[in-house]
Amino acid sequence: MITAPLRRDTARTRDRLLDAAGELLADRGTAFSLPDLARASGVATATVYRHFASVHDVHREFHTRLIGELVAELNDVSDRHHGLDRLRLIGERWVRLAVQWGRASTRIRRPEGFLERVAAGDPPTSALHAGLAPVVRELVDAGTIPAQDLDYAILLWITVFDERVIADLTAGPGWTPERIATTLTASLLGAWQNAG
Amino acid sequence: MITAPLRRDTARTRDRLLDAAGELLADRGTAFSLPDLARASGVATATVYRHFASVHDVHREFHTRLIGELVAELNDVSDRHHGLDRLRLIGERWVRLAVQWGRASTRIRRPEGFLERVAAGDPPTSALHAGLAPVVRELVDAGTIPAQDLDYAILLWITVFDERVIADLTAGPGWTPERIATTLTASLLGAWQNAG
Known part of the structure; x- marks a missing residue:
């Protein structure tokens, strides 16, 4: 985890490495080494080793960045929208991110459940939970x-918007991101409405 | 894949090996060898090698058996029940199986999506799709x-009843299989009702 602000060029290199890691994950799965990552990104191997202790570290940072981006999108929408509008816009942003990185993300899916990771205090999972909770609460409060x-x-919510579901609807029946977002949001809303 | 009926004792040994594989997967994940499997099951190493060419083969057969059991449960319910009763009973059987093997199953989850595997003709996935389709069709026909x-x-359906969701609700908030089945079925029904 990044605990202090990185210098701008260091942050740019890290982003470039994580972008390349996403492409390697999507194309080949987890079977790549840090030298492979250096080759794919055009960054010197010694520099790659300064950023990451292991490939496992790369997977974790890729996941952390992805969840960070999702939480940033959530918060951006939440600053300006409410109720069903907020829910719909979050769905659109979520699907757009998942279409870009979902295939890579399915390769490093962790076996532990979402609630288990929240209970364990896993930072990205807890941040996502904290970003989603007020959206649900608002819909309940509004009736x-x-x-x-x-x-x-x-x-x-995170199950219906699972990256594998979004990748599957994109690759198989060839749904557009808009159709996926609209349909998943309607399904989720129906599921919530039938609760209690 | 088993293409000819196995002799009864051979089948029993295979089941014992796959049971032990399930426990190894749940406890340690995929990081075990065929000799580890021999030790854990109390079956001679040479026998293990007669059954499986590789650990990957063990994972695949474990998954195939699990889906086979689920499809057998589906068909058993479908022989005698209809409509919402059928849906509810399938949910109960599904959760019961997932509580038993779900933790192991999350370790060997494949990155390809469900529809992608159906389109590729993957036998267990196609069998599951074929078992679930008439249940949905009947609910549509009945209005x-x-x-x-x-x-x-x-x-x-397979997303809401994901083995990781069931394992998560069992381990975290400690829901009973009955509560999980009832709740997931209600969510699924709400999601379907809000479609179209």
Whole structure:
């Protein structure tokens, strides 16, 4: 995890390495080495080793960055929108990110569940939970959906918007991101409405 | 894949090996060897090598058996029940199986999506799709849920009943299998009802 601000060029190199890691993950899965990452990114091997201790470290940082981007999108939408509008816009941003990185992300999916990771205090998972919770609470308070178990409602959300589902609907039936976002949002809303 | 019926004792040994593989997967993940499997199951190493060419082969056969059991449960329920009863009973059987083997199964989750595997003709995935499709079709024909994209409806089903969701609700908030089955079925039904 980055604990102090990185110098701008260092941050740019790190982003370039994580972009390349995303492409390697999508194309070949987890079977690549730090020298492979150096070759794919055009960054010197010694520099790659300064950024990452291991390939496992690369996977974790890739995942952390992806969740960070999703949380940033969530917060951006939440600053300016409410209720169903907010829900719909978050769905659109989420699908757009997943279309870009979802295939890579399915390769490093962790076996532990979402609630288990929240309970363990895993930082990216906790940040995502914290970003989604007020959206659900607002819909309950407005009477759009019935009162329900908040953790379960959030688990349903991340399950329906699973990166593998989005990659599958993109690759197989060839749905557009717009159709995926609209359809998943409607399904989620129906699931929430039938709770309690 | 088993193409000819196995002799009874051979089949029993295979089941014992796959049971032990399930426990190894749940406890340690995929990091075990065929000799480890021999030790854990109490079966001679030479016998293990007669059954499986590689650990990858063990993972695949474990997954195939699990889906085979789920499809057998589906078909058993479908022989005697209809409509919402059928949906509810399938949910109960599914959760019961997932509580038993779900943790192991999350370790060997494949990055390819469900529809992608159906399109590729993957036998266990196709069998599961074929077992679920008539249940959805019957609910549509009865007017319980609106007409909708059948593949998407089935994708939602296997997504909501994802083994990781079931393992998460069991381990974290400690839900009983009955509560998980009832809640997931209600969510799925709400999602289907809000389609189209």
